[in-house]
Amino acid sequence: MALDRRALLRTGVGLGAAAAVGIGSPAEANSSAVPGLVRKARAASAYGSTPVEHLRRTRRLLIDTDNLLGPRRAVGAVRDYIQVIQELRRDAKGSDRRDLMELQTQYGELLSWLYQDLGNPQAASYWLDRAMQWSTTVGDGDLSTYVMARKAQLAGDTADLVDVVDLAEAAQRMARPRSRLAAVARTYEAYGHALRGDADESERAIDDVRNALDGAASDPTPWGVWLNASYVEIHRAQGLEALGKHDEAADSFAAAIQMMPDGYHRDRGVYLARQAVALAGARAPEQAATIGMHALTVAEDTGSGRITNELARLDQALIPWQRLPEVGEFRSAFDSTLVHETETDLT
Incomplete structure (x- = not known):
């Protein structure tokens, strides 16, 4: 049975969620790979390592795999390793048991991110x-x-107007004062205010984060190390777009993308797609379609549902200009990508 991907995407269902075949459900599932992975982790001492160190290195590799190749390549392995950790915890004692629980938390958060990117x-x-x-x-x-x-x-990301600001404020109450994580949470609060239509509160929060960046850079915590001027500008751009300020949002996205450090391949694709949506809102269809084509290439490479969802919005926004050559080229390429994904997912 064929899947109407365009219809699914326009109702807000991510491509990764629509293509759930082979990706798995939220609940833990037994995998035939787990026993072998458990044996390999336990054998780490033969290589002068420990199971905990082995699992920490593996997590870093899985993060790199996701960033370069997309979530589909990593999601199954991360689920398997959560089961591996749970198996190792049965016999672990003392600090090893706590370290394994900490790793299980980190793998769980990573798995959440993979599903988020899948849509x-x-x-x-x-x-x-x-x-x-x-x-x-x-x-x-x-x-x-x-x-x-x-x-x-x-x-x-899901435009939850009820919870977004409350959750961000809760994170700030939990955070150490003037810490990087407090600034990270304030960044998400800024976007939440924009979603709720409060431009002044959103800009005030963004200014607070900008002022906190220098101090946050010296924070020793390993969490949120990607918080920088580019990341803050991206969230300012998203807020401007949510507020209907399309021209300003497009310019802000362009500035943020220019500042991005090398290596953020998939995230750059997400932000290009969002810039294209802003350009369409600003009635610059040719430029929107051209940038959308760049984002579509990243979407095909990584299988990112976040990119595809944004491109579905772009596809819809460009309908009034569908006779323009650049727009027609993008919409045709987007259709072809959806057909290819359908064929791939049903095999």
């Missing part, structure tokens, strides 16, 4: 809730604060 907010929320529960067990204040901030970010 499956229900699964993302499920795993963030699990990560919050596990972080409380660990007793790591920064880790719990980070997970709470991520809950605010997810609420913003």
Whole structure:
């Protein structure tokens, strides 16, 4: 049975969620790979390492895989490693047991992010809730604060006007004063205010984060190290777009993308797509379609549902100009991508 991807995307269902075949459900599922992965982790001592160190290195590799190749390549492995950690915890004692629980929290948060990028907010929320529960067990204040901030970010991504600001404020109450995580949460609060139509509060929050960047850079916590001027400008641009200030949003996206450090391949695609949507709102269809084509290339490379969802918005916004050559080229390429994804997912 064929899937009407365009219809699904226009109702807000991410491509990754629509293509759930082979990706799995939020609940843990047994995998045939887990016993072998458990044996490999336990054998780490033969290489002068420990299971905990082995799992920490693996998580870093999975993060790099996601950034370069997209979430579909990593999501199954992350689910498997959560089961591996749970198996290792059965026999662990003392600090090893706590370290494994901390790792389980980190893997759970990573899995939430993968589902979020696939366009499956229900699964993302499920795993963030699990990560919050596990972080409380660990007793790591920064880790719990980070997970709470991520809950605010997810609420913003899903335009949850009820929870987004409250979750961001909760994360700030949990954070150490003047810490990087407090600034991260304030960034998500700024976007929440914009979603709720409060331009003054949104800009005030963005100014607060900008003023806090220098101090936040010296914070020793490993969480939120990507907070920089580019990231803050991206959220300012998103807020401007939510407020209907399309011209300003397009310029702000362009400035933020220009400032981005190398290596953020998939995120650059997300922001290009959002810039294109802003340009369409600003009635610059040719430029919107051209930038949309660049974002579409990244979407095809990574399978990012976040990019595809934004491109679906762009596709809809460009309908009034569909006879323009650049617009027609983009819409045709987008249709072809959806057809290709359907064929791939049903095989």
